[in-house]
Amino acid sequence: MGSIDDSAALRRKWDRRHREAEGAPEAALVLRDNRHLLPARGTALDLACGRGGNALLLADAGLDVHAWDLSPVAIEALEARAHPRIRAEPRDVIAHPPEADGFDVIVVSYFLHRPLMPRLTAALRPGGLLFYETFGPRYAGIGPERKDFRLADNELPGLLPGLRLRCYRDEADCGDLSRGFRDRVMLVGQRPG
DSSP: OOOHHHHHHHHHHHHHHHHHOOSOOOOOHHHHHTGGGSOSSOEEEEETOTTOHHHHHHHHTTOEEEEEESOHHHHHHHHTTOOTTEEEEEOOTTTSOOOTTOEEEEEEESOOOGGGHHHHHHHEEEEEEEEEEEEOSOOOSSSOOSGGGSOOTTOHHHHSTTOEEEEEEOOTTOSOTTSSSTTEEEEEEEOOO
16 A cells, blocks of 8 residues: 555545546446446445546436545535435545445446455445456557556456456457457456355
């Protein structure tokens, strides 16, 4: 874990990005394309939620949503949308990960902290679903350049042992690189139960 100074610098970086962001937040493709897998009711977590595109989709689908992000600016932007099913709070998810058996659905998009992965699996209730989307190994001009912030080829399922795969997409550098879901990886996994 980083120091308090590192956390504060990271928060300032994301505060600036969210303050400068334009347009409505959009849900991750993994959630949009697999919305049909969501339960009819339950409690969801949008972890590292940013301005809340995933949280808004989850709430509109009838779930009660907790939305956590390190950036108070992102949380304020989400709270300004005043959705009655969303409870947003600034939270350092590395220092304060989710509790075990707390959620029916967890969504994580474009946030990768490998030591947190077992906590995500444990935070799902039996039968719960994890929707995960982040950057793959091939840097194509978007996302972080540092390899430790990108998944290796076919790495994600191994980081989440015990989940049943319901959807997995990792096209890497196979075939026509100008088409498809490139430089990103998505997974929907379900905790047995």
